[in-house]
Amino acid sequence: MPVDTPDSANLAVETVGLTKRFGARAAIEGIDLQVPRGSAFGFLGPNGAGKTTMIRTLLGLTQPSAGSMRLLGLPCPAERSQALRRVGAIVEEPRFHPQLSGRENLKIIAAARGPEVHTRIGPSLDRVGLTERSDDKVKRYSLGMRQRLGVARCLLADPLLLILDEPTNGLDPAGIHEFRVMIRAMVEEEGRTVFLSSHLLAEVERICDHAAIVDLGHVIAQGRIADLVGGAERHELIVEVDDEERALGLLRDNDRVTGAHRSDDGLRVVLAGGPEDAAAINALLVSAGLAVSRLEPVRRTLEQRFLDVTSKLGESESESEGEGAGVRA
Amino acid sequence: MNLSIAKQMVAADFLKIRKRIGNVLTASLLACGPVVIFFVVRAAQHSSNGLKYPPAGGVDGFTDALRLLAVFFGPLAAILIGVDAGAGDSAAGVFRDLVVTGRSRLALFASRVPAALGLSWLVASAGYAIVLAGTYVFASGAPTPNAALALKGFGFTLLAVGVVSTVAVGLASLMTSRPAALTTFIGWQLVASPIIAGISSLGDSRRIVLSQAIVHFSPVHFGDRRSVSMPAGTAVLVLALWLVVFVSLGAWRTRTMDA
Numbered sequence: 001m002p003v004d005t006p007d008s009a010n011l012a013v014e015t016v017g018l019t020k021r022f023g024a025r026a027a028i029e030g031i032d033l034q035v036p037r038g039s040a041f042g043f044l045g046p047n048g049a050g051k052t053t054m055i056r057t058l059l060g061l062t063q064p065s066a067g068s069m070r071l072l073g074l075p076c077p078a079e080r081s082q083a084l085r086r087v088g089a090i091v092e093e094p095r096f097h098p099q100l101s102g103r104e105n106l107k108i109i110a111a112a113r114g115p116e117v118h119t120r121i122g123p124s125l126d127r128v129g130l131t132e133r134s135d136d137k138v139k140r141y142s143l144g145m146r147q148r149l150g151v152a153r154c155l156l157a158d159p160l161l162l163i164l165d166e167p168t169n170g171l172d173p174a175g176i177h178e179f180r181v182m183i184r185a186m187v188e189e190e191g192r193t194v195f196l197s198s199h200l201l202a203e204v205e206r207i208c209d210h211a212a213i214v215d216l217g218h219v220i221a222q223g224r225i226a227d228l229v230g231g232a233e234r235h236e237l238i239v240e241v242d243d244e245e246r247a248l249g250l251l252r253d254n255d256r257v258t259g260a261h262r263s264d265d266g267l268r269v270v271l272a273g274g275p276e277d278a279a280a281i282n283a284l285l286v287s288a289g290l291a292v293s294r295l296e297p298v299r300r301t302l303e304q305r306f307l308d309v310t311s312k313l314g315e316s317e318s319e320s321e322g323e324g325a326g327v328r329a
Numbered sequence: 330m331n332l333s334i335a336k337q338m339v340a341a342d343f344l345k346i347r348k349r350i351g352n353v354l355t356a357s358l359l360a361c362g363p364v365v366i367f368f369v370v371r372a373a374q375h376s377s378n379g380l381k382y383p384p385a386g387g388v389d390g391f392t393d394a395l396r397l398l399a400v401f402f403g404p405l406a407a408i409l410i411g412v413d414a415g416a417g418d419s420a421a422g423v424f425r426d427l428v429v430t431g432r433s434r435l436a437l438f439a440s441r442v443p444a445a446l447g448l449s450w451l452v453a454s455a456g457y458a459i460v461l462a463g464t465y466v467f468a469s470g471a472p473t474p475n476a477a478l479a480l481k482g483f484g485f486t487l488l489a490v491g492v493v494s495t496v497a498v499g500l501a502s503l504m505t506s507r508p509a510a511l512t513t514f515i516g517w518q519l520v521a522s523p524i525i526a527g528i529s530s531l532g533d534s535r536r537i538v539l540s541q542a543i544v545h546f547s548p549v550h551f552g553d554r555r556s557v558s559m560p561a562g563t564a565v566l567v568l569a570l571w572l573v574v575f576v577s578l579g580a581w582r583t584r585t586m587d588a
Contacts, residue, residue, distance in 0.1 A: 061425050061588040084431030091429070095422030099348045108423070111341035112430040112437070115333055153426065 009073055012037045012161045012193035013058065018067035020050075020057050027053040028217045031067070035195055035210070037160075040187045042204030042211035042225070043197040044306060050217040051197040052092060055165050059089055072160055085113070088154025089163040093170070094146050098139035102130055102149050105138055109153055117156050124155040128182075143170035151182070161193045162186065168203055180207050201303040205229075211302070213309055220309045229300050235275050239285070240266040240294035247290055256280055266294060338436065342444030346413050353448070356406035360456035363402045364394050368463035375469065387471030391464040391482065392549045398456045399486040400544060400551070404493040404518060406456075407449040411497025412510045414445035415579060419505040425588040438583040441498050442576070449494035450487055457486050481548035489543045492568055493518075496539070499575030503582045526557055533559075542567035 008014060013035035020027045028050040035041045045051050056062045058069060060080045069076050071083035096105045103121060110117040125131045128148035133141070141149065147170060154162050168176045184207065186192045198204050204211055205225060212222035221228055241247045244267055251260040251269055256277045259270040271277045275297055285292050347353060371385030383389055418424040418437075427437050460482070465473055474482065501510035522540045525531065535541060535557045544556055545564035559567075 056425075056587070059425075059429050061428055063587075081431040081433065084429055087429065087431075089426075089429045091425055095426070097345055097348075097417070097421045097423060099350070100345065104344060104348070105423075108341045108345065109426060109430060111334070111337035112427050112432040115337065157430075 008070060010037055011035060011070070012039075012072055013041075013070070013195060015058070015069040016067055018054070018057060018069055019065045020053050020062065021065040026065075026217050028057065028214075031214075031217075031219050033212055033219060033222065035193065037193050038187065038191050039210045040183060040194045040196065040208040042208035043195060043214060044199070044201060044204050044211055044302075045197070045214035046199055049199075049214045051199075051214060052165055053217075054214070055089070055091055055163055055195075055197060059084070059087070059091065059163065061091065084157075086157055086160040087163065088151075088157045088159035088161075089165075090147075090150040090154060090167060091163075091165050093143075093166075094150025094153070096138040096146065096149065099137065101135045101137055102141065102145075102152075103134040105149065106153060106156060110156055113156060120156050120158060124152040127155060128152045144172065144175045147171060147175070147179075151179075159192060161195065163195045165197050166199070167196060168198070168200060176203070183207050201301070201306050205302040213306055215309070221305075225302060229302050229305055235271040235273070235277070236298040237269040237271065237278055237281065238263075238266045238294065238296045238298055239269055239281070239292065241285060242291040242293070246288070247285055250284060250288055250290075251281070254281070254284060268298070335436075335440065338432075338440035339443045339447075342414060342440045343447055345417055346410060346444060346448055349413055349417070352409055352413050353452070356409045356449075356452050357455065359402045359406040359409070360398065360452045361459050363397050364456055364459045364463065367394055367397055368459075368467055372467045375467070379469075384467055384469035384471045386464045386467030386469065387473055388464075388478075388549075389471065390467060391460065391474050391478075392551065394460040394463060395482050395486070395547070395549060396551045398453070398460055399482075399489040399547070400540065403453045403456060403486060403490045404540070404543075405515065406452050407445075407490040407494035408497045408511065408514050408518070410449045410452065411445045411494040412501040412507055412514065414441040414448075415498040415501025415503075416505055416507045416510055420507050428588045434584045435580055438502055438580045441502065442495055445494045445498045446491055449490045453486050453490040454483075457483050478548055485547050488546055492539070492543060492572065496571050496575045499572075499577075499579030502579030503575070505582065505586065533557075536563055536567060537570075539567070539571050542571075 011034050013033060015031050015033045018031040018033070019029050031054060043051055043054065053062070057064050058071065060077060071080065072086060074083040076083060097108065100108070103125065106121045106124065107118070110121055125134045128151050130145065130148055130152060133145065138146065138149065147167065168179055171179060183194050183196070187194055196204065196208060209225055210223065211225050211228055213220045213228070239247065244262060247267060248260055251257045251267070256272050257269055258272045261268055269281060278295060278297060282292055282295050368385050368390070371382070371390060374382040375384050418427060428434060461479060497510065497514055500514055501507065504510045504513070518540060522538045525538050526535050526541055528535070536559045538557070541557045542559065542564045544551065545559055545561065
């Protein structure tokens with residue numbers, strides 16, 4: 001059973017040591033995940049990292065090999081049925097009965113969810129802009145329309161938690177923008193929690209406020225996106241001056257600088273303190289008679305952070321395999 | 330789960346299979362087409378030579394047409410419908426979305442059976458209406474079945490089609506593949522069953538063949554040389570065994586499989 005902590009009530013998803021093995025291969029292993037309620041949570045990882053397996057395990061589509069989990073504060077599998085009543089999910093690409101219309105497909109799900117859900121069919125179709133095409137057969141829908149119908153199907157549950165697996169797959173740029181706006185509205189205006197898996201880092205950075213980075217079945221990092229991007233609180237500047245050699249000498253001798261080197265786009269200067277030191281660095285260079293044409297803080301992106309941590313994991317994997325250990329530390 | 334939800338779920342499953350128009354048309358053709366052809370051909374023969382060929386209708390025509398519907402083509406139609414009901418959600422990739430509703434998997438399985446029965450019986454009833462119409466329209470003075478026999482014939486048709494349809498739901502839910510379930514069940518019914526029934530050295534063990542147990546309940550004697558006689562109790566037991574085994578297997582698979 002998951003450990004009951006005071007925080008459990010504030011979590012939409014909580015897993016402890018969640019593991020799913022297929023034979024000897026672990027698709028996910030020892031996943032400890034905490035998804036705060038009312039957040040847009042990105043579950044980031046490259047293809048094959050275990051994102052879909054994680055979602056399938058959370059939803060009870062496949063049984064975990066080990067570990068425990070809670071959905072909306074309810075222990076699973078013991079109370080999964082009750083939890084799922086307020087969960088909407090799209091797993092992989094949304095699938096439907098092609099011979100039925102969009103509305104009829106929603107009726108099928110509404111029938112399983114309960115009589116009160118039928119009243120939500122119209123508003124859900126409205127919400128995703130499919131009302132006019134709702135009586136067309138789904139086999140005539142584009143991929144984008146199916147994605148929207150998938151979201152409408154999720155909304156039937158009036159979900160407190162939406163679990164979406166690669167939801168922007170197949171959407172055009174306008175569709176992605178529309179989707180992003182819809183998700184943000186669900187979180188900010190309606191207080192829903194959205195758990196969204198994706199390999200599209202920029203997308204997650206734009207939509208989500210929290211994220212976990214997963215690779216090879218392990219969560220490598222998780223937390224607020226701002227914290228994840230900040231990494232180890234490293235503050236760095238890009239500086240362009242007329243005399244790089246002199247500038248490097250001055251910078252390396254300065255206490256506010258822990259490192260400085262040339263790069264393709266100028267000098268990279270790592271600050272010992274915070275971003276407020278940038279002004280002092282500028283003053284130092286200008287007072288030394290150097291012409292500073294550019295001084296810009298390096299903005300780290302989730303992509304950089306992602307590549308940092310996933311590549312490190314890959315390296316440690318290779319090393320472990322090279323040493324014949326075969327087991328991840 | 331209350332009755333209202335159960336009704337809605339059955340109605341939803343019925344909608345899914347009813348809207349597979351190609352499948353429903355094929356099943357309807359199987360149930361009605363051969364009976365129509367039978368009466369048309371027999372009527373044409375009788376009208377061309379009334380001495381050589383008996384009337385298409387009457388009790389004889391009823392017996393042959395009932396056999397055609399309840400023993401051969403009705404069960405085939407029931408297989409098509411039952412398999413569609415049993416494997417439709419998996420084939421469409423929608424089963425996982427139904428699981429995510431939180432509804433119990435057993436309830437998801439259970440709602441398929443009445444839906445398949447409903448459509449199978451509807452199609453078989455249409456076939457039986459043609460049997461009755463042909464029986465009376467083409468009687469040409471020959472004795473016709475009385476109301477009791479006509480009613481028993483209908484009951485027999487519903488029984489045959491219902492049992493096969495239910496077994497098909499279980500088998501398809503077990504195999505989760507329409508083509509595999511169709512091939513297996515049709516192969517069993519059309520190829521394996523007659524062969525097994527024809528091997529007299531197998532003796533009483535042939536009673537386990539589903540179609541043989543079903544034929545036992547026919548209100549008319551079909552005069553099939555290969556039919557295996559059995560007591561009524563054994564026939565009931567065999568039917569119950571088939572139903573229990575396949576419904577249980579289908580339910581078990583639906584409950585335990587990765588969605």
